[in-house]
Amino acid sequence: MSASVRSHADKEECDRGDAALTLAFTILGQRWSALVLGSLRAGPAGFRELSRAIDGLSDSVLSDRLAKLTQARLVRRRVEEGPPVSVTYELTDHGEALMPALDQISAWAVEHLDLPPD
Template sequence: MSVTHTGVTAAPAELEPCGQPHHPDCGIRDVLDRVGDKWSVLVIVELANGARRFRQLQRAIDGISQRMLTLTVRRLERDGLVLRTVYPTVPAQVDYRLTETGASLTHLVKALADWSLEHRDTIAHARQAYDAQHPDNEIR
């Protein structure tokens, strides 16, 4: 990867590819980083089933901390994938739902989640075999 490429992708995100032949993924990486991170995928999968309150999301997504869930839904909201609605009650109720753009991702994200479930045992066995053959390797 060239120094120029790193500089371009490290800059504030522009969603249109820059079109330069030596780094055609400019703009794409930023979006894929968001929709491809593990917490975003799990939030999108959960919200594909309908609107959820914060605690419902947190209970449904094993291992996510309150802070990480807050950051994830804020980032997804910023990207226009999740809509946050605050209801004027005491205490205030907040729910999250997918926007039309977010909903358009669900078939892709669910397919990835389904694939992961279907192949997790095969991948676990492959990892065990690799680790047995390469005991000094620190890739984990």
């Protein structure tokens, strides 16, 4: 049997695994990343504005997420020297392209998850 034949387990992973989804969730599966992206849907925002918009998110993690999302080219960091210095984060085209999927997840959650009462 030639070496190119995959084992049963490899075949299973091929059938059930989804490399693209796996890659997507190396980013989205990190706590708060999806919500940071979702928050930018409303337009560019500064650090403090994002911090206020997302309850429970710590500054150090926000900083980390913005760096990682920028590195993944989903977010662009724009600096205006001022004074005072002004930094805004905005979605790139790659980031914008994810918004319909996040909308779909939102709509799904309304329909299929138990939202807690206000």
